[in-house]
Amino acid sequence: MEILHVKRVYKTYAEHKALHNVSIHIDKQRIFGLLGPNGAGKTTLIRIVNQITGPDQGEIFFEGEKLAPKHISQIGYLPEERGLYKKMKVGEQALYLAQLKGMSKNEAKTKLNHWFEKFEITNWWDKKVEELSKGMAQKVQFITTVLHEPKLLILDEPFSGFDPINTNLIKKEILELREKGSTIIFSTHNMESVEEICDDIALINKSRKILDGKVSEIKNQFKTNIYEIVFKGNLISFTNALWTGFELLDTKKQEDNIIAKVKGIRKDSSVNALIGAVLNDITIVSVNEHIPTMNEIFIQKVNEVMPDDLPEELD
Amino acid sequence: MNKIALIIQREYLTRVKKTSFILMTLFGPILMAGLMLIPIWLGLKDKDIQIIEVIDDTRQFINQFEGTNTIQFYYEFKSIDDAKKSFYKDKYTSILHISNTDKNTTAYLYYKKQPGLSTVSKIESTIEKGIKNIELEKQFNISRKQLDEIQPKVTVKSVSIDEAGLEESKNVGVSTFLGFGGAILIYTFIFMYGIQIMRGVIEEKTSRIVEIIISSVKPFQLMMGKIVGIALVGLTQFSLWIILSMGIYSVGMGVLASSNMNQLNFSKEAITNGMSSESENEISENKIEEQINEMFSQIPITKIVIAFLFYFLGGYLLYGAFLAAIGSAVDSEADTQQFMMPITIPLIFSFIMASSVMENPDGPLAFWLSIIPLTSPIIMMVRIPFGVATWELLLSMALLVLGFLGATWMAAKIYRTGILMYGKKITYKELLKWLFYKE
Numbered sequence: 225m226e227i228l229h230v231k232r233v234y235k236t237y238a239e240h241k242a243l244h245n246v247s248i249h250i251d252k253q254r255i256f257g258l259l260g261p262n263g264a265g266k267t268t269l270i271r272i273v274n275q276i277t278g279p280d281q282g283e284i285f286f287e288g289e290k291l292a293p294k295h296i297s298q299i300g301y302l303p304e305e306r307g308l309y310k311k312m313k314v315g316e317q318a319l320y321l322a323q324l325k326g327m328s329k330n331e332a333k334t335k336l337n338h339w340f341e342k343f344e345i346t347n348w349w350d351k352k353v354e355e356l357s358k359g360m361a362q363k364v365q366f367i368t369t370v371l372h373e374p375k376l377l378i379l380d381e382p383f384s385g386f387d388p389i390n391t392n393l394i395k396k397e398i399l400e401l402r403e404k405g406s407t408i409i410f411s412t413h414n415m416e417s418v419e420e421i422c423d424d425i426a427l428i429n430k431s432r433k434i435l436d437g438k439v440s441e442i443k444n445q446f447k448t449n450i451y452e453i454v455f456k457g458n459l460i461s462f463t464n465a466l467w468t469g470f471e472l473l474d475t476k477k478q479e480d481n482i483i484a485k486v487k488g489i490r491k492d493s494s495v496n497a498l499i500g501a502v503l504n505d506i507t508i509v510s511v512n513e514h515i516p517t518m519n520e521i522f523i524q525k526v527n528e529v530m531p532d533d534l535p536e537e538l539d
Numbered sequence: 540m541n542k543i544a545l546i547i548q549r550e551y552l553t554r555v556k557k558t559s560f561i562l563m564t565l566f567g568p569i570l571m572a573g574l575m576l577i578p579i580w581l582g583l584k585d586k587d588i589q590i591i592e593v594i595d596d597t598r599q600f601i602n603q604f605e606g607t608n609t610i611q612f613y614y615e616f617k618s619i620d621d622a623k624k625s626f627y628k629d630k631y632t633s634i635l636h637i638s639n640t641d642k643n644t645t646a647y648l649y650y651k652k653q654p655g656l657s658t659v660s661k662i663e664s665t666i667e668k669g670i671k672n673i674e675l676e677k678q679f680n681i682s683r684k685q686l687d688e689i690q691p692k693v694t695v696k697s698v699s700i701d702e703a704g705l706e707e708s709k710n711v712g713v714s715t716f717l718g719f720g721g722a723i724l725i726y727t728f729i730f731m732y733g734i735q736i737m738r739g740v741i742e743e744k745t746s747r748i749v750e751i752i753i754s755s756v757k758p759f760q761l762m763m764g765k766i767v768g769i770a771l772v773g774l775t776q777f778s779l780w781i782i783l784s785m786g787i788y789s790v791g792m793g794v795l796a797s798s799n800m801n802q803l804n805f806s807k808e809a810i811t812n813g814m815s816s817e818s819e820n821e822i823s824e825n826k827i828e829e830q831i832n833e834m835f836s837q838i839p840i841t842k843i844v845i846a847f848l849f850y851f852l853g854g855y856l857l858y859g860a861f862l863a864a865i866g867s868a869v870d871s872e873a874d875t876q877q878f879m880m881p882i883t884i885p886l887i888f889s890f891i892m893a894s895s896v897m898e899n900p901d902g903p904l905a906f907w908l909s910i911i912p913l914t915s916p917i918i919m920m921v922r923i924p925f926g927v928a929t930w931e932l933l934l935s936m937a938l939l940v941l942g943f944l945g946a947t948w949m950a951a952k953i954y955r956t957g958i959l960m961y962g963k964k965i966t967y968k969e970l971l972k973w974l975f976y977k978e
Contacts, residue, residue, distance in 0.1 A: 238972060274754045276959070301754040305961065307747030312553060323545050324755040368751070 225252045226288070227376055227407045228273065233282030235268055242268040243279070244431040250376075250409065250424070253402055257422035257439070258411040259518075261526055265431045266411050267304065270378055273409075274301050286376070297326040300374035304381045304411070306365050308353045314364055315349035321368045332371065339367045343393075358385050366394060370401060377401065380411045395421060415519035425518075429526050439518070446521050449488040450514040451498050454481050457506030465502045469493055481509055543760045543767075550739065550768025555775060564776050568783035576791045589658050591648075592631040594619050596638045603669040610658055623649065635662060640670050699926065714924035715897055721847055721920035722893050726886060729854045729916065732773040733862045737875065739765050740866030740958070749958045758955035762867075763947075766859045770852065777851075839923070846923050849936060854916030857943040858882065860950035867957030868965045889914035893921045900925035910935050912942025949974060 228250040235243040243265045250256045260266045271277045273284060275296060284291040286298070308317055315336065322332035340346045343363055353361060362385050370377060379398070383391045398408055398421060410422060418425060419439065426436035435442065450473070455462065459482055463472055466486060470493065474485040486498065495513055502508070516524075554560055589610045593600065594617060604612035612635075615622065619636045626634060626649070633650035646666055648654065675681045698706050740762075743749040752761055865878040889908060896905040900922050908918040909927070915935045919927070956973040957965070 271959075276750070276753050296755060299754070301751070303747075303750040303754070305747045305750060307745075307751075309553075309742075309748055310746055320545065320549055321751065321755070324542055324752065326755075365751070 226250065227252045227286070228409075229285040229288075230269070230273070231283045231285070233269070233272065233279045233284070235265075235272065235277070235280050241431045243272075246282075246428065246431075246433045248426050248433065248436065250407060252375075252407050253405055254423040255398065255402055255408045255410055255421050257418045257425035258409055258428065259413065259415075259418065259425055259522060260428035261413065264428045266428055267380065269428070270301070270303075270380060270409070270411060273376075273378065274299060297372060298375045300325075300369045300372065300377045302365060302369040302377075302379045302382055304384070306362075308361055308364065310352070310354040312353060313349070314351050314353060314356070317353065318364060318368050318371070322371050325372045327372050335371050336367070339371065343367065359387060359390055362386055363390065366397070370397070370406075374406065376407050376409065378409045378411070381414075382410070383412075383414060383417060413522075415517065415522055419518050427522065427525055434528075435521075435525050442521065443515055443518075446516045446524070448514065448516060449493060451486050451488070451495065451511060452483065452514055453486065453498065453502070453511040454478075454483050454509040455502070455506040456480055456482070456509065459484075461505040462502055465505045469497055469501055485514075542756045543764045546756065546761060546764025547768040547771070550765050551771050551775075554735070554769065554772045560772070560776070564779050565783070567776075568780050568787055571780070571784050572787040572791055575788060589633065589654055590631050591658075591662075592622060592626075592629065592634045594622050594634060594636045596636075597640050599640055599673050600637060600666070600669050603672075604662075604665050607661075610661065627651070637666065640673055642670065644670070717843060717924040718897060718900075718921040719893060721843065721923070722890065722917045725847070725851050725854055725916050725920055726890050728773060728777070728851055729858050729886065732769050732855055733858045735769050735772075736766055736859045737862040737866035738872065739769070740863050740954075741869065741872055741875075744867065744958055744961075745871065753955075753958070758958060759951045762863050762951060762954050766856065766863060769859070770855055773851075773855065839926075843920075843923055846932070847920060850916040850920055850939070853912075853936070853939040853943060857912060857916075857939065857946050858886070860943060860946040864950035864953040864957070864970075867954040868960070868970060870961060874964075885913040886917070889917040893917060896921050897925075906931065910938060912939045915939055 226249055228248070230246060230248040233243050233246045235241075246265070246269060248258075248269075258266050258269070268277070272279050273291070275291065275293065286292075286295045289295075312320075318336050319329065319332050322336070323329060327335075337346075340349065345360070345363065348356065348360070348364070353364070356364070366382070369379070377398075382394060382398075386394060395417070398410075402408060410418075412418060422439050424436070424438050425442065427434050437445075451470075459475060462482070462484065466472060469488065469490055470486040471489055472484060472486050476483040488494075488497070490497075495511055499508065499511060588608075591604075591610065591612050593604060593612050593614045595601070595614065596619075601614055604614070606612055613631065619634070622634050622636075632652055633648055633654055636647040636649070638644070638646075644666075646662070648659065648662065672683050672686065675686065676683070700706050743752070743761075749761075756764075861882050865875055865882070868878065869875050892904065892908055892914070896902075896908065896918055899905060905918065905922055908914040909922050909931070916939065919932070919935050923932075952974045953970055
């Protein structure tokens, strides 16, 4: 079931093209990674979904309905550039932000108490924000973002400023929120966390979407058919054994072992086929298929020739 | 609760709860009342009575010197040397020595404590008058008594007549005072609270909370909530000031009045030769009070108060909108300079023009400045105590309302783009572009 559908959105600021024909589908109860280098248009897209700004062209649907101001209370947004009123007390401020999202004061208070207990920060309630460290303030911001239990959570670089312990805490919360039924849009250029928690991704570069899909599918799609095998034995007989199915790319000697990088020639080559081919000639220490990381895919896609560099008629 | 009401509430409460606000509200009136009372108190307390010994070698100035509350003259038949010798034994504070009645004579004043300028000029004019009298008597045989009898005393009372033939006398002094006072108040209030709007916007922008908030409310709601919230802070402070000032002033006046009575009794005992009489004093005091009452009855007080509230709010909303826009366009207060100039110029200009307007409260300068929204809040306040035609007042008010609606519209456009713009030096050209962005 689809929660958000961004349909052919265009947005231009003065001379700067921010979004060019961007379409995205996000299904319910998924963690959706919105990736892209700085200035690619991620923040603009997020602002459009949050109705902070409108698209020049295109439409956005929230649960099948056209996006409208009434959906604001069902969206939670943690911007990348975020802060709190420094002179205001933590509790007061959290209450204020919750009420702005349409919660009643009592409801907000009950839920805030719950979250403050969960994060073990109940003694912060009467502290002024300026007394908190950056990480502490981030925790408060996270709470105010999820407090009204939005159906759609938009987190822009949520882990920046967190230490590893708090990063894990927030990761755990994000996964828990998904279990409870929330959908999360997760904008980042930290590829490690993408692999860890995202179900789907879209990659935006220079105002265009250049890649999207399930993380597992994308990784498969970008498989290079390269294997790394560590073995003991004769390199020449190993090479001979490869001849029909694999091509030797590179070898390294490490103490008694030889580390070889080979590429499958046939389409159906697999770890099994590799083991079968060389099993009788050498002693295998380890073998694994080299699967590209999201980081490698990201860099590869971003460095590809962009349609922007092509004549405009090709659109 | 309505979101804009929530914003107004936050803006209001966070400011009203600040220690600086409470201190300003409490000590402001003490300061103001003090500024009003201290001169009066000093005038009473420091009534430094000058007792002047007159040594007149010419014997022409007997009974020529008239004493007042603060200066007493004693005519002594001594030589100047004797007087100087016994000076520090005597009660006199200074010795006046007149040696001749030449037209350009120089008299000497020997003192223990420096006499004020007014004392000196009073002595000068008395001697001049004395010499003139002596010459008049010598050359034209006119006695001093004759002169006193024909001494005229003229006052000019200005009375306006309107088309219907209704006469009304106005006191220019009180009008000037009220007009200028109102103008100063509006000027300071617009600045004080307008700048608070700008600071608030910059605070939200630099602390980066603004993006969180405008994902829940429209930028326009945030801007208007802030402007209205701060206006309420201003009105709260203003009304508290008035109430507290009046309280302190009346208590202070009461205290001063009772100590004043004591002083008068004391001076009655002190002054034995009757050069300054209490009864005379009382009469003049009563007269002044009557005059003051008369003056105020001619001034349209209710009209002034209503106009003050209107022009304060109107001017504040007009300039507040501009200042909110400036706050949104910059990254820190230091960057506001270039945009503040065109905002402050009309305010300062109208403040400078206020005195010319008072000179000619119905002239073309006064008319136009009190119609144009940017200058009208100050200039109209200056004009109202002198009397303004109703149609002019209504036109000015209507234009001010249109002015701040227009300013708010423009400000909203700049604001919604500006608050999300970081790390960029904004130019006027850029601001103009923002005005025409479509939503």
